[in-house]
Amino acid sequence: MKTLxxxxxxxxxxxxxxxxxxxxxxxxMVLQRDRAAAIWGKADANAEVKISFKGKxxxxxxxxxxxxxxxxxxxxxxxxxxxxxxxxAGKEKLIQDVLVGEVWFASGQSNMSFTMSxxxxxxxxxxxxxxxxxxxxxxxRVATVEAMDDINGSWQSANPKNVSRFSAVAYFFARxxxxxxxxxxxxIHSSWGGKPIETFTSREALDTLPSTKKLVxxxxxxxxxxxxxxxxxxxxxxxxxxxxxxxxxxQKPAAERGRLPVRPxxxxxxxxxxxxxxxxxxxxxxxxxxxxxxxxxxYQGEANRSTGSAPYDQTLPLMxxxxxxxxxxxxxxxxxxxxxFGMPTTEPGIEDGWVHVQDAMRRVxxxxxxxxxxxxNEVGEANDIHPKNKKDPGERLALWxxxxxxxxxxxxxxxxYQKHEVVKDTIRVSFEHVGxxxxxxxxxxxxxxxxxxxxxxxxxxxxxxxxxxxxVLSSKDVxxxxxxxxxxxxxxxxxxxxxSENLPASVFSTENIKR
Numbered sequence: 001m002k003t004l005x006x007x008x009x010x011x012x013x014x015x016x017x018x019x020x021x022x023x024x025x026x027x028x029m030v031l032q033r034d035r036a037a038a039i040w041g042k043a044d045a046n047a048e049v050k051i052s053f054k055g056k057x058x059x060x061x062x063x064x065x066x067x068x069x070x071x072x073x074x075x076x077x078x079x080x081x082x083x084x085x086x087x088x089a090g091k092e093k094l095i096q097d098v099l100v101g102e103v104w105f106a107s108g109q110s111n112m113s114f115t116m117s118x119x120x121x122x123x124x125x126x127x128x129x130x131x132x133x134x135x136x137x138x139x140x141r142v143a144t145v146e147a148m149d150d151i152n153g154s155w156q157s158a159n160p161k162n163v164s165r166f167s168a169v170a171y172f173f174a175r176x177x178x179x180x181x182x183x184x185x186x187x188i189h190s191s192w193g194g195k196p197i198e199t200f201t202s203r204e205a206l207d208t209l210p211s212t213k214k215l216v217x218x219x220x221x222x223x224x225x226x227x228x229x230x231x232x233x234x235x236x237x238x239x240x241x242x243x244x245x246x247x248x249x250x251q252k253p254a255a256e257r258g259r260l261p262v263r264p265x266x267x268x269x270x271x272x273x274x275x276x277x278x279x280x281x282x283x284x285x286x287x288x289x290x291x292x293x294x295x296x297x298x299y300q301g302e303a304n305r306s307t308g309s310a311p312y313d314q315t316l317p318l319m320x321x322x323x324x325x326x327x328x329x330x331x332x333x334x335x336x337x338x339x340x341f342g343m344p345t346t347e348p349g350i351e352d353g354w355v356h357v358q359d360a361m362r363r364v365x366x367x368x369x370x371x372x373x374x375x376x377n378e379v380g381e382a383n384d385i386h387p388k389n390k391k392d393p394g395e396r397l398a399l400w401x402x403x404x405x406x407x408x409x410x411x412x413x414x415x416x417y418q419k420h421e422v423v424k425d426t427i428r429v430s431f432e433h434v435g436x437x438x439x440x441x442x443x444x445x446x447x448x449x450x451x452x453x454x455x456x457x458x459x460x461x462x463x464x465x466x467x468x469x470x471x472v473l474s475s476k477d478v479x480x481x482x483x484x485x486x487x488x489x490x491x492x493x494x495x496x497x498x499x500s501e502n503l504p505a506s507v508f509s510t511e512n513i514k515r
Contacts, residue, residue, distance in 0.1 A: 019043050019091040022287060024137050027096045028081075028155035030186030032103045036071035037292040043068055043088040052085040053098070054078075062088070071292070077101045077183035079133045099133065101184025102177060103293040104401075106170040107200060107285065108300035110193030111336070111386055111393075116171055117164040119388040126163050134158040134178050136166050139190035143274040144283040151287040155186075167191065169299055169336070172394025173401075180402055188291065190284045195275050196303040197315045200285060203278035205322035211310035212318070216277045222270035231267035238264035275303075285323070294405055295332030295370075296323065297397050301361065302338065302385060305353040313360035317368045334372040334400045336393045337361045337506060339380030344493030348450045349458035354490035358507045362416065372400030375414040375506045378441075382491055396503070411435040411501040417508035418469075420484065426474045427451060427484045427510070428466070435500030437468045446471065448495040450485050453478045458485075463497075471497070485509035 021041035031037040031053075043049050043062040051058045051072050060070035068088075081097035106112060116122050135157050142151060156162040163171060167189045174185045192199075198206060198215055206212040245261040270276050304312055320333050338358050358377075365371055374396035379389045387393075399412035413433040420429045431438060440446050446463035451473050461473040461484065473484050487495040487507040497505040 019049075019086060019088050019093050021086065021093065021095075022150040023153050024151075024155075024188065024288065024291065025084075025095060026154060028098075028135060028157060029084075029095065029137070030099045030101050030103055030135055030155075030184050031074045031084075032292040032294060033074055033077045033100045033183065035074060035292050037074050038069065038071045038290050039084075039086070040067070040069035040290070041086070042066045043091075047089040049086065049088040052087075054082050054100075069290075074100045079184050099135070099184040099186070101133065101186060102181065103186045103188070103291070104170075104173070105288065105291070105293055105296040106167055106173070106187050106189045106191065106298075107296065108191045108298050108336075109195050109303055110191075111302070111390075112167055112169055112189070112191040112297075112299040113193045114168050114386055114390060115164065116166050116168045116390075118386070119168065119390065121388060122168065122391075127160050129158050129160060129163040131158040131175075131178065133184040134171075134174050135184070135186045136162075136170065136174070137186070137188045138165065138167070139188070139284055139287075141192050141274070142283040143272055143279050145269070145271045145279075147282040147286040149287060151190075151284065168390035169394040169397070170297065172391045173297055173398045174394075176395045176398035177401065177406075180398075180408065181406060188288055188293070190288065191299075192274060192280055192284065194303055195280060195300075196309065197300055197312070197319055198277045198310070199275055199280040200300070201278065201315070201319040201322050202281045202286075202326070205318055206277050209310065209314060209318055212277065212315065215310075219270045219276045219278075226267075226269040228269075235264060235266045281322075286326075289323075289326045290328075293331060295334065295401065298333065298335040299393065300335075301357045305338075305357050309353075311360060312357045313363045313367070316361065316364050320368055320371070330370060332370045332372070332401065332405055333368075334374070334397045335361065336374045336376060336397065339376045339387050339393075340378065340491040340493070340495075341380045341382065341385055342490040343382060344491045345489040348460050348488075349452075350489050352490040355488055355492075355507060359509060362506045362508060365416070370404070372397070372404060372413070373506070374400070375504050377487055377492065377495060377507065378504050380491065411499060411503065414503035415469075415497060415499050415505035417486075417506070417510070420510045422481060425479055425481065426472050427461075427481050429471045429473065429484060429510070431469050431471070431505065433499060433503075434469045435503075437500055438465050438471065438505075439498060439500065440465075441496040441498045441502070441504075443496065446497055448487050448489075448492045449473055450488055451475045451478050451481050452483050453480050454482050456483075483509065483511045485511070 058070045058072040062068040078100040084095040086093040170187045177185045402408040403412040415431040418430045418432045449461040449463040450458045451461035452458045459475045459477045
């Protein structure tokens with residue numbers, strides 16, 4: 001008997017693996033319609049695995065380490081829950097109430113994380129939200145050194161209790177699709193506030209761009225120098241100081257305490273720190289790689305406004321290409337342009353990292369296929385980087401999807417710069433996505449257009465609409481104009497160019513700006 005037990009202890013554990021799948025293959029999940037939906041997990045080494053769903057079957061064989069992967073045809077959209085059955089080596093796993101519909105992936109930083117409960121204006125809507133065909137899987141915030149194959153979480157259908165915790169942008173995006181398509185819609189939401197785009201991108205991809213490779217190299221160097229014993233000693237010292245400061249603060253009357261000291265955190269190695277290059281890709285993107293879906297939505301960029309950041313029209317395309325390569329799918333990718341934020345400017349010629357990110361986002365549309373951008377430069381709040389209005393961003397993202405992915409005939413974008421021409425002492429700017437014509441939102445005169453000559457001194461321009469899609473710009477101070485721009489400020493208060501559907505025009509410059 002002892003000999004048998006000893007022999008068994010020498011057998012690789014994969015031979016006796018439980019039949020398992022990642023957490024997102026679970027009850028109430030939604031599979032992408034009209035596709036062969038990928039399913040994967042672990043089983044006994046070399047064992048046959050059979051998947052059954054709505055009369056369809058798929059069979060595969062686990063590898064020597066127990067990993068398996070297959071795909072099963074899903075057919076048409078179906079709001080009636082069905083059972084997905086997985087069988088292998090005498091074991092069975094049942095996944096209940098599985099719908100078939102449209103699946104999207106949502107990621108980014110705090111404005112994507114922002115929940116429905118965060119905005120008082122949506123409280124009544126939350127209380128009325130009951131839709132079992134709108135579902136969301138929300139990933140927890142996790143940072144890991146190595147790429148993960150699974151992440152905790154569960155699928156939730158839209159009801160007052162659940163919707164309050166849903167990403168607001170993702171919810172309004174999905175809700176708009178539900179209203180227009182009438183099929184189940186699901187969103188996998190995986191975001192983390194305050195994080196730069198580089199942490200959502202793999203280090204392998206970041207290594208291909210000189211400006212981001214520097215970040216990776218620095219993180220690896222810092223990681224190698226990390227001393228856990230020293231970090232622990234430093235933490236314990238800081239903790240003792242904090243406890244002493246808290247004790248002193250509590251001795252004072254509450255009205256005199258002021259701001260209490262912040263409890264220190266234990267130092268972490270660089271490659272386990274959530275803001276470092278590739279870290280959140282490993283922990284919060286990689287687990288979902290391969291999940292069959294229609295596309296992705298993205299709301300990020302606030303953390304990349306500093307002049308030290310790599311140009312966003314390089315890092316965003318890099319991340320999109322990285323994700324598409326790993327999914328092996330050129331899925332649609334729609335993102336929110338940064339909202340207006342900060343103190344309004346009153347003079348032309350102002351430069352700000354915020355507007356450079358906004359304009360870089362616009363330029364990505366010209367270089368990366370199957371992308372779209374929701375313009376929200378009238379949604380923001382001067383003193384709050386988290387605008388409470390998340391309905392417009394979500395629904396404007398949905399407009400791109402409705403047209404590009406679902407064949408609807410709609411005006412789906414605000415006016416976008418198309419081309420310009422210098423004619424004598426004027427600059428004529430043409431736009432696309434004008435609907436039935438350009439107009440001003442709230443006044444007869446257009447605002448926030450700038451014009452300059454060869455000396456690059458900017459002046460406010462007089463702007464007149466000509467025809468359906470053209471703006472003619474001029475200034476008495478610029479006799480020979482060379483360039484023009486619009487809404488060129490972090491908070492271009494008064495910017496009011498819209499199209500016939502009241503969608504706002506994006507910031508633009510006629511110059512090819514390199515940051």
